[in-house]
Amino acid sequence: MIRLYHVSKRYGDIHALQDVSLGVRKGEFCYVTGPSGAGKTTLLRLLYVAEPPSEGRIWVGGVDVTDLARGHRHLLRRNIGVVFQDFKLIPTRNVGENVGLALEVLGTPRETIQRRVRAVLTTVGLGGREEESPRVLSGGEQQRVAVARALVNDPAIVLADEPTGNLDGAMAIEVVEILQAVNLRGTTVVVATHDTGLMERFPYRRVRFDRGRLVGEVPCRL
Amino acid sequence: MIRLYHVSKRYGDIHALQDVSLGVRKGEFCYVTGPSGAGKTTLLRLLYVAEPPSEGRIWVGGVDVTDLARGHRHLLRRNIGVVFQDFKLIPTRNVGENVGLALEVLGTPRETIQRRVRAVLTTVGLGGREEESPRVLSGGEQQRVAVARALVNDPAIVLADEPTGNLDGAMAIEVVEILQAVNLRGTTVVVATHDTGLMERFPYRRVRFDRGRLVGEVPCRL
Amino acid sequence: MPSVTAHLLRRAVRSLRENVYLSLVATGVVASATLLLGVFLVIVHNLQAVTGGWERDTHISAWFAPDIPVERRFELKEQVGAMEAVSAVRYVSEDEARTWLAERVPEVAPVLADLGPDVLPASLEITLAPGHDDPEAIHRVAETLALPEFDGLDYGQQWVERFNAFLSMLRILAVVLGGMVALAGVFLVANTIHLVVFSRREELDTMRLVGASDRFVLVPFLVEALLQGIVGSGLAIGALAVLHHGFLVRLQAAVDLGVAGEPLSFLPWPMVLGLGLLGVALAVTGTWAAVARFLSKVA
Amino acid sequence: MPSVTAHLLRRAVRSLRENVYLSLVATGVVASATLLLGVFLVIVHNLQAVTGGWERDTHISAWFAPDIPVERRFELKEQVGAMEAVSAVRYVSEDEARTWLAERVPEVAPVLADLGPDVLPASLEITLAPGHDDPEAIHRVAETLALPEFDGLDYGQQWVERFNAFLSMLRILAVVLGGMVALAGVFLVANTIHLVVFSRREELDTMRLVGASDRFVLVPFLVEALLQGIVGSGLAIGALAVLHHGFLVRLQAAVDLGVAGEPLSFLPWPMVLGLGLLGVALAVTGTWAAVARFLSKVA
Ligand SMILES: Nc1ncnc2c1ncn2[C@@H]1O[C@H](COP(=O)(O)OP(=O)(O)OP(=O)(O)O)[C@@H](O)[C@H]1O
Ligand SMILES: Nc1ncnc2c1ncn2[C@@H]1O[C@H](COP(=O)(O)OP(=O)(O)OP(=O)(O)O)[C@@H](O)[C@H]1O
């Protein structure tokens, strides 16, 4: 589902990723871990083509996305649900509209959108809060809205960047359980996280980065 | 140092805090914990007078700040270092300037600012990255810049809202150790966090919130 | 209303509501730029009406030599009137000429009575047909009038030239000023819209990242701009009409301007429509350019 | 430079650098608003110069009755010249009067030669002293001139009134238009600056939260606005000068405008200075208002 072949990403002098080769199979659940600044977010950004790599080639869903033309990127992204590390909620739209956006871009009918949004918000524990502005939500609530938006259109791939950083233990477990459920339905899930407790509890495959290099891998122990 | 007397905070129908009475002594280290949306951020916001409480009275550093006039708030804030949950870094200024801001507002000479900024950035593991823009930093790096800014002017009180949410285990421990060191020099430290691992490792006093109510307290076991 | 339009309108209206402040600013700026242009157009339009009158007034005066019998004068009038280049001939008697002079030069009015009945001779006032009123054509007509019965010809050579010079200067000035106002207007509107879009650039970024096509992002901005343009232009035209009828026309009546003569008229409808369309076009193209520019910076 | 000023300038320049785009926009908008106002001022100024000339030209013509001997005429000239309300008297002979009429009414020039030497009588052209040239004063002077030696008096009653009406209309129009341009300018500048500050509102919020006083936040914005205002006004005045000297004056020379006469002059220095200060004031007060407004919304 995802393949990186000798991928590097440089920003000036900074090597955010160095010669990374990695494959994630369809339906796999995979943690990306490593200290702050290791390149986890950069890896995910390359996957949803926010930027091209400096070197190497990348395939997502069988498509070579290394130099994917601007006019096709949105089509790729419709199959990828992303939980951004900084949430990227639109402050002028309410929670329901933010979550619904991922369906709206597909041209989904309004009623379907409302139904799906309600369902997915309930899953993340924010049922009935569609009308609120993301500005007034607590950090953890915003994070769960971001999770909801990533899942609402049933994407083939979910990329979650630190999706539990603002959540308490119980809530974090719930969110990973949701991702697990999605994964069990066949979705490929990649989660960048620091939370060793969670990774112990849900011992899927881990790939570990440090200063841009892939430095280790722990196979799934489920 | 900090006293809340029957404090409530309502936003429309939402009770973010309900009848909270709490004291934190000078030089104390105190965790504020509880699930997402419990009111932790709201509590801290009341302490640095981002908003007034709906009911009750609040004292900070011996001063009644319940209805503190706008013209005096910045004086209070100069004695409080805050790590905001969303960092609040100024994107158009570089890392050094963001950290230095807390000294600049005091009219500190440039040389002193530069020296202090360099020192504190080194402490949080970002030595030599003064010139970078916070926009290009990783989540964890931004969080550490926020920690550095809160500490740079040696405030009497440090309020840290989820300061380790984007940090890996080792780095999170380092940050708490820094806060501990600051605390040992006499600074009052209040940390809102979900990280039970950290709280186990540094077993200071914990106050637990749930749905706006103070629901439990664990004394310091150090 | 087809459901796509309804959907787009709904999205645009929602966006307007979400960005009330930014929308108001954009609308206000479109309105004021359009109003400035409109005021300018009203002035140019009335200027043209007035000076158009001046132009049409140029004609040839052919003064009769003394002692030409009245029958011969009317014969000549017929002859001249039959010329292709001439659209009208009027016979001006000595009396009329005196009255005309007294009006034309009020300073001499008090003494004209004492100067005897025939201060000025009679003349033919020849109005030229359209297409024959340029200086060369006038000259040609004048040459055919070089008969012994006429004592002198005045075809306002000097005045025609002066007026033409004056008019062409006024026109160039109007074009230059109009161009400047228009440029300033376009610049200000484009700038404002750029700033408005600038404050929403993170929204553009986010929309792209969750799978929106460029068109999906662009179209509601354009619909919004259309609404802002329509409302802004409407306000501007309304304000212009209020200014014109409530102020200019009354002012004119109050001072009873004897010089310009004709009442100041409002813009003709096609011009009003053009002005409105211009405002709308400004809003829409400005938004288009700004959004496209920001989109090109976004992945 | 004292260190506080240096410090403030440094902060402002840094802020300008950080917000290049926003600064450029603010400067450009100040420049275009000031330019619009400046163009308007140049026009009004030249209008006033021209029409000022018209006003000063009003005088009384006292036409002599026939057969007044030349000595008596000069005696009367002396008498009239001695009057308090009169600043100058000129004797206009019959010849001069004819030449004048030929110039004044070119249509009659061709026939004047045939009308004998004394088409018009001689006259005194009386210029009134400042303070005695309002319609009532003119009327009083005219009454004292009601002597048998004068055949008629013309004190341009009609023309004076017409011109006054025309001028007052022009002036009201100028004031109204100037007011509108100024208002539009203020609105556009204030709006733009508001938008610029709007895109930086989170920065204001953050600065307050880390302990900045309102003044600490405000002052660099004001210094920035000062720089933007100075640069913007400078650009506008430069553009105005280029437009004037490079275009208007050449245009005037090219068409050799015989009507207005005087060469179009640039604005006098105090006016240029005033215009510049206005631009600066616009930028500074606009910024002040916007920042103060956003600060008031921030804790
Ligand atoms: N646009 C950019 N320009 C310059 N440097 C960048 C840019 N984006 C990322 N970097 C740098 O690349 C390195 C890796 O960043 P990345 O965001 O991938 O780290 P991360 O593993 O996600 O860290 P964290 O756990 O803190 O989020 C960091 O040092 C960061 O400063
Ligand atoms: N300005 C506001 N308007 C309306 N509701 C608000 C506002 N600020 C906070 N709330 C609500 O108050 C509740 C408490 O919020 P708060 O941010 O204090 O939670 P928290 O304990 O910090 O949670 P987290 O751990 O997720 O950051 C939340 O339900 C939130 O939606």
Ligand SMILES: [Mg+2]
């Ligand atoms: Mg990251």
Ligand SMILES: [Mg+2]
């Ligand atoms: Mg919080």
